[in-house]
Amino acid sequence: MKRSVWILVMAAGYSRRMGSCKLLLPVGEETMLRSVVKKTMLTRADGVVVVVNAEFSYLISEIRDLSVTILSNNFSNLGMSSSLRLGIEHLSQIGADGAIVLLADQPEIDPSVIDQVICRYEHTGAPIVQAVYEGKPGHPVLFSKTLFGEFQGIAGDQGGREILRKYAEKREVVCISRPEPEDIDTFEDYQRVIGKGGCRN
Numbered sequence: 001m002k003r004s005v006w007i008l009v010m011a012a013g014y015s016r017r018m019g020s021c022k023l024l025l026p027v028g029e030e031t032m033l034r035s036v037v038k039k040t041m042l043t044r045a046d047g048v049v050v051v052v053n054a055e056f057s058y059l060i061s062e063i064r065d066l067s068v069t070i071l072s073n074n075f076s077n078l079g080m081s082s083s084l085r086l087g088i089e090h091l092s093q094i095g096a097d098g099a100i101v102l103l104a105d106q107p108e109i110d111p112s113v114i115d116q117v118i119c120r121y122e123h124t125g126a127p128i129v130q131a132v133y134e135g136k137p138g139h140p141v142l143f144s145k146t147l148f149g150e151f152q153g154i155a156g157d158q159g160g161r162e163i164l165r166k167y168a169e170k171r172e173v174v175c176i177s178r179p180e181p182e183d184i185d186t187f188e189d190y191q192r193v194i195g196k197g198g199c200r201n
Helices: 032-040 058-063 080-093 111-124 145-153 161-166 187-196
Strands: 005-011 047-053 069-073 098-103 128-133 136-144 171-176
Touching: 005 032, 005 080, 005 111, 032 047, 032 058, 032 111, 047 058, 047 080, 058 069, 069 080, 080 098, 080 145, 098 111, 098 145, 111 128, 111 136, 111 171, 128 161, 136 145, 136 161, 145 161
Parallel strands: 005 047, 005 098, 047 069, 128 171
Antiparallel strands: 098 136, 128 136
């Protein structure tokens, strides 16, 4: 069954451990943010929403020319939950059936894995579908619209973890036989990931 599924890219953090805006670091010939967003556009998702930190408005210029919806979060200081609530509220308003949550600091993300998650949701209608890498749960995570209301109760940097725990028994998984894409939090993380050569444009 075809359902309207949108990708929600979380790009509103402060890069505190990096010391500068990590989303502007080069990945191939583009910035990390642009590289990740362009990968999402290669999937079968119906659309892409990118939530950026209002304090870093220059990030908008990195992706303004792409066919994505950009939301500016004025409350990024309240943690990832504020960005999730903003994004989910927008998707509720446009009538999306599902939201795939992705992190903008995972340049190794594979568009084919995103498509596998979407396909599993279309076939099962499960409230949650999550990619699991060699037994380790990771991103992307798809939340059905039946759970959109749950996001109003999250706070701080917990993201969707509490919702995942609450509905764990109803979760469908997509098993991926390779390591999970790394989060880039420090410059050492960045050097290691780029050195692997797995996130070229």
